[in-house]
Amino acid sequence: MNQTPLLAADALCFERQGQAVFGPLGFSLPAGGLLQVSGSNGSGKTTLLRVLAGLARPSSGELFFDGQPASSDARSRYVAYLGHxxxxxxxxxxxxxLQAACGLLGRRARQTPAAALGIVGLAGHEQVPAHSLSAGQRRRLALARLWLSPAPVWLLDEPYANLDSEGMDLVQRMLAAHLRSNGAAVLTCHGQFNGTALPHQQLDLDAQVGA
Ligand SMILES: Nc1ncnc2c1ncn2[C@@H]1O[C@H](COP(=O)(O)OP(=O)(O)OP(=O)(O)O)[C@@H](O)[C@H]1O
Incomplete structure (x- = not known):
């Protein structure tokens, strides 16, 4: 069995204008692992996900995907990002x-765009332009794109935002299925009340204040 973590961070720090936003942070996520990042508004959750996704550069520290130092090539193979x-x-x-995303990023084995629309409750909306969807429906379409991605590491920034209770349950089921199929995920939330019920490691950015 492969024991190499799918995602690992070592002494990861991010500063803006000389001020620490977070860090040093260290964690290690194996296949099937889930990390929940919590913290109050402005504590750095989105910034951390952006650093993991390669959208922002860490000030110091290291990141590894499947044991390899992070690079744009590794990220394009390993990371699927669901942002705000x-x-x-x-x-x-x-x-x-969804077809355009699959053409660009590839596709999860045995999944199709049409089936993914059904999974997220958007069957019948095939031809509806994205701009005509409600915020929750757009979120569902973004979830369908995430589901279709072949990337094993999901980075989810407040994935329950704008969703009704059935939509929140959908996220939970997709996440559970992704972890069962040896994926891993990092998700952000503001606190335990809006976090995941799935087994997870916890990283509380508020607990870092003054550390
Ligand atoms: N583009 C930016 N330029 C300058 N400062 C920024 C920028 N984005 C975020 N910040 C600052 O960085 C800090 C962390 O922001 P971040 O968005 O990561 O927090 P968060 O924990 O995700 O917040 P929220 O819970 O409100 O979504 C905040 O102080 C914020 O003001």
Whole structure:
């Protein structure tokens, strides 16, 4: 069995204008592992995910994907990022959005864009342009794109935002299925009350204040 963590961070720090936003942080996520990052508004959760996704550069420290130092090539193979903005093409229909993403990023084995729309409750919306969807429906479309990604490491910034209780349950089920299929995930939340019920490691950025 492969014991190498899918994602590992060692002494990871991020500073802005000489002020620490977070760090030094260390964690190690094996296949099937889930890390929940909590903290109050402005504690650095989104910044941490952006650093993990390669959208921001750490001030110091190291990151590894499957034992390899982080690089843009490693990230393109390992990371699927669900940020605050759904990152959809507004003029394209739902199905077309997913087809375009699969064309660009590849596709999870045995999954199709049409089936993914059904999984997230958007069957019947195939031709509806993304700009006509509600915030929760856009979130669902972004979840379908995430589900289709072949990348094993999911980075989820407040994945329950804008979703009704059925949508929150959907995230939980997708996450559980992803972890069962040897994926790993990092998700952010503001506190235990809006976090995941799945078994997880916990990283509380508020607990770092003054550390
Ligand atoms: N683009 C930016 N330029 C300058 N400062 C920023 C920028 N983005 C975030 N910050 C600052 O960095 C700190 C961390 O922000 P971040 O968005 O990571 O927090 P968060 O924990 O995700 O917050 P929230 O719970 O409100 O989403 C905050 O003090 C914020 O003001």
């Amino acid at each position: 903005l759904p990152g959809l093409k507004a003029e394209l229909g739902c199905l077309h959005n």
